[in-house]
Amino acid sequence: MSAHRTVFFVSDRTGITAEMLGHSLITQFEGIEFKRVTLPFVDTHEKAELVAERIRQTGINDGARPLVFSTFVKNDIRDIIHIPEAHVVDFFEAFIEPLEAELGKESSHTVGKSHSIENFHEYNARIEAVNYALAHDDGIKPSDLDSADIVLVGVSRSGKTPTCLYLALQYGIKAANYPLTPDDFGQPGLPKALLPSKHKLFGLTIVPERLSQIRAERKPDSRYASIDNCRYEVAEAEAIYRAAGIPHLNTTSKSIEELASTIVHKFNLARRVY
Amino acid sequence: MSAHRTVFFVSDRTGITAEMLGHSLITQFEGIEFKRVTLPFVDTHEKAELVAERIRQTGINDGARPLVFSTFVKNDIRDIIHIPEAHVVDFFEAFIEPLEAELGKESSHTVGKSHSIENFHEYNARIEAVNYALAHDDGIKPSDLDSADIVLVGVSRSGKTPTCLYLALQYGIKAANYPLTPDDFGQPGLPKALLPSKHKLFGLTIVPERLSQIRAERKPDSRYASIDNCRYEVAEAEAIYRAAGIPHLNTTSKSIEELASTIVHKFNLARRVY
Numbered sequence: 001m002s003a004h005r006t007v008f009f010v011s012d013r014t015g016i017t018a019e020m021l022g023h024s025l026i027t028q029f030e031g032i033e034f035k036r037v038t039l040p041f042v043d044t045h046e047k048a049e050l051v052a053e054r055i056r057q058t059g060i061n062d063g064a065r066p067l068v069f070s071t072f073v074k075n076d077i078r079d080i081i082h083i084p085e086a087h088v089v090d091f092f093e094a095f096i097e098p099l100e101a102e103l104g105k106e107s108s109h110t111v112g113k114s115h116s117i118e119n120f121h122e123y124n125a126r127i128e129a130v131n132y133a134l135a136h137d138d139g140i141k142p143s144d145l146d147s148a149d150i151v152l153v154g155v156s157r158s159g160k161t162p163t164c165l166y167l168a169l170q171y172g173i174k175a176a177n178y179p180l181t182p183d184d185f186g187q188p189g190l191p192k193a194l195l196p197s198k199h200k201l202f203g204l205t206i207v208p209e210r211l212s213q214i215r216a217e218r219k220p221d222s223r224y225a226s227i228d229n230c231r232y233e234v235a236e237a238e239a240i241y242r243a244a245g246i247p248h249l250n251t252t253s254k255s256i257e258e259l260a261s262t263i264v265h266k267f268n269l270a271r272r273v274y
Numbered sequence: 275m276s277a278h279r280t281v282f283f284v285s286d287r288t289g290i291t292a293e294m295l296g297h298s299l300i301t302q303f304e305g306i307e308f309k310r311v312t313l314p315f316v317d318t319h320e321k322a323e324l325v326a327e328r329i330r331q332t333g334i335n336d337g338a339r340p341l342v343f344s345t346f347v348k349n350d351i352r353d354i355i356h357i358p359e360a361h362v363v364d365f366f367e368a369f370i371e372p373l374e375a376e377l378g379k380e381s382s383h384t385v386g387k388s389h390s391i392e393n394f395h396e397y398n399a400r401i402e403a404v405n406y407a408l409a410h411d412d413g414i415k416p417s418d419l420d421s422a423d424i425v426l427v428g429v430s431r432s433g434k435t436p437t438c439l440y441l442a443l444q445y446g447i448k449a450a451n452y453p454l455t456p457d458d459f460g461q462p463g464l465p466k467a468l469l470p471s472k473h474k475l476f477g478l479t480i481v482p483e484r485l486s487q488i489r490a491e492r493k494p495d496s497r498y499a500s501i502d503n504c505r506y507e508v509a510e511a512e513a514i515y516r517a518a519g520i521p522h523l524n525t526t527s528k529s530i531e532e533l534a535s536t537i538v539h540k541f542n543l544a545r546r547v548y
Contacts, residue, residue: 005377013532014531014532014534014535015535016294016444016531016535017294017295017298019545019548020290020291020294020295020548021291021294021295021345021365023548024291024345024365024366025366025369025370025373026373027548028347028366028370028373028381028382028383029373029377029379029381029382030382031379032377032379036545038535038538038539038545039539040535040536040539041535041536041539065376067373067376071295071298073302087372087373087376089369089372089373091295091365092298092299092302094368094369095299095363095368096299096302098361098363099299099300099302099303099341099361099363102339102341102361103279103303103306105303105305105306107302107303108302108303108304109302123529126436126530127436130435130436130439134408134411134435137408161404161408162400162401162404162443165404165439165443166443169436169439169440169443169444169530170290170443255397256400256443257288257290258287258288260288261288261289261290261312261314261315262314262315264312265312265313265314265315271293271310271312274293274294274297274301
C-alpha cells in the first residue's frame, strides 16, 4: 500500500457535486491519507486529454491508482477520463441509463442544468435572501420580520448568523435573526417584537461551556464571556423557548448543514435553490 | 404517463448530497414535472418503515413509481427503503463496494463523517471565514486585508458579497471585498488600499444593462442605477483590471457556485470545508 491516494474530482462544471459525494465516500475509509485535487470546467476534448495525462502521471508518482470521481454530462468527454490506470467513478453514468428506462425518455445530455444561472428566478430568490439575511442580522429591523420565512432566536454567538446565511445561499430562504439579550430576560413571555412572528420562530441553544469559549475568543476576560453569565443567558433563553413553546435545537454538536436541514424540514419550507 | 413524478431525497443525515446529485440527474429530463420531497435524518428502522410506506402511498396516488435518491451508510436501514414500488437509487451502495475492493479495506459504515461537527477545526475555520467576510464586506477595514485569502473587487452590486459569503461557508476561505467607487476612477493604477493585496485580487464585472436593472430595484430612477452611469463604472473597473493585470470574470451569466469554484481553482486555494 502506498502512503497516500490521490483523489481527483473532475467535472465539466464546477465539480462541487463530485466533491461532495466523493468526499462522503472516502471518509468511510479510515487510516488512508487522501490527497484531494479538484479540476472544474473540463469541457473540451483538449482539457480532458490533459487531465487524463495528469491522472496517469499521478498514479505513477504515487505508486497507487488514483481515485477519480466525476460528473460528466457528455459521454465523449467522460470517456477520455475513463482510463484503466485509475479507479474512475462517474456519478451520472451509473444512474442516467436506468433513469432513462424508468422515465421512458432520453436524457438531454446538456451541460449546466444545475448550478447555472439560466434560472433567473432562482438566482434572484437567492440574492434577495442573502440581502435579507444581511439586513436582518442581529435584529436590526425587528419591525419588518413580516417578510421573513423564518426567524432564528438565540443568545449572542449561538450560531444564528451562519445558519441564516446558509439558509439564504443554499436554500433561498429568507431567515432573519433576533438576538436574545439580558434586556429580554426576567420578564414573562416573548420579547414584544417577536410576538407577531411566533409561528415562525426557531430557537438555538448551546452548551454554556462552549459558548463561553467562543465568546472568550472575541472578548477575553469579559463578563460577556464568563461562564456564569453564559450559564445565566442560556438558562433564560431556554426558559423562554419552553414557556412559549418554541421549537429549538442545541447547536453545540451540530453542523450548519444539520441545523439548516432540520429547520427547513420542521417548517416544511420549500428549497428555492439547488 | 402520469402528470408528475414525485422524487424523494432520503438520508440518515441531512439529505443534502442526495438532493444535489438527484437534482443534477432529474434536470437532464425535460418535459417531466417533478415534485420534490426531502426526508432527512431517517436513522431508525421505525422512521424508515414510515418513509417506505409514504413512498408506496405516493406511488399509488400519483399513478407512477416515485424516484428515490438516497445516501444511506447503514445497510439495514437502506434495505427498508429499497422497495420494489419505487425506482430507488442509493448513491453510497453503488460505489462503496468497488471502492472497498480498490482500497483493500472495509468501509466503516459510520454515519456522519461528512457534514458533522466532529471536525472542530473545520467548523472553526468556517465560522471564522464567515465572520471575516461579514467584517470585511464593502471594504469596511481595507487596512487589514493582510489576512484575506482572496480579495474580490468590483463595482457596487456586481456580486461580491454573495460570492464572499459562499466562499466562507462552503470552502472556509477568507474572502474580503473591496467596492470600486467613482473615487477610485480617473486616476492611474490600483486604489492605494489594494496595492499590498495585488497578488490576491480577483475582479468581478457585469453587463451594464443587467447592473442597471439590479440597481434600479434598490434605488429606482437614481443616477446610481442609470444605464449611463453603469456603463461608465463598468468600463472604468474593467480598465483597472486590464491595466493592473488582475484576473476577472463577468458575473452576468454565472452562478455563485461557478464564480466560487473558478476563483478557488485559479488561486489554487485549498477547500477547508466539505
